[in-house]
């Protein structure tokens with residue numbers, strides 16, 4: 472079983488279903504409510520564990536209800552938490568989402584006050600077969616990318632944050648994989664292929680951008696490759712990008728080539744879109760393998 476070290480943010484999402492999104496000063500009644508874990512690295516770690524890898528999450532929560540909830544949930548879903556820091560008197564990141572029946576959302580994000588402290592690199596990379604970082608704590612993420620053993624794949628979920636900090640991370644990752652908005656932020660380009668060509672990452676093995684239901688675009692050895700998604704009835708695309716990045720990191724840890732990793736991640740993220748259900752709706756390995764077989768020819 473390959474071990475993927477996932478460093479970055481974890482968030483408690485509180486999701487209220489409402490008939491209409493709020494307008495102005497009024498009281499609303501929810502028709503449904505659920506809680507789920509969220510956050511880029513946290514969700515990627517849960518995905519890795521469910522896909523049959525060994526996920527080690529590295530990051531921080533506060534010593535509050537949300538932090539305890541997240542630690543229990545991650546551990547219950549099979550994520551190793553030896554590198555999780557529980558910080559006294561800090562607030563765990565959390566989000567409140569109001570979701571209407573047509574899928575329209577109103578999102579309030581509290582980034583919390585947690586800040587993970589540096590960890591001894593030997594400890595972090597003990598037995599790691601791949602590293603995945605997000606942009607949330609850029610200084611520590613940069614230190615990890617720089618210190619990671621050269622033989623392990625180093626993946627960056629280049630989704631957002633401060634543009635200069637993001638560019639610094641991009642310049643350190645072996646696999647900088649952008650979201651569409653992250654690529655625009657980093658390069659100023661609207662066109663995905665134009666953006667990928669402008670990315671400054673001479674050390675990278677390849678660069679890629681995810682494009683929602685349109686799949687992803689990869690630039691490998693100067694060649695562009697489209698990786699389309701199989702058609703699924705998407706119930707909820709929250710966390711699809713996080714699952715995609717976790718699955719890429721696991722596939723690379725297992726020795727797959729970049730485009731093969733892309734197809735594996737595409738199938739995993741499509742199943743996440745179909746399943747919905749937050750962390751509890753993570754696809755299993757078997758379902759991903761089956762989808763790849765069914766859609767194999769369309770995914771090349």
Ligand SMILES: Nc1ncnc2c1ncn2[C@@H]1O[C@H](COP(=O)(O)OP(=O)(O)O)[C@@H](O)[C@H]1O
Pocket residue numbers: 630650651680681682683684685686687700701703705708709710711712713715736737740741744
């Ligand atoms: N509606 C969908 N149907 C199938 N796959 C999807 C859908 N939305 C997203 N995905 C998959 O998830 C990946 C990441 O989604 P994207 O929206 O680009 O990232 P993020 O969630 O980070 O914004 C896509 O490249 C695609 O493979």
Ligand SMILES: [Mg+2]
Pocket residue numbers: 511628630650712713
């Ligand atoms: Mg994302």
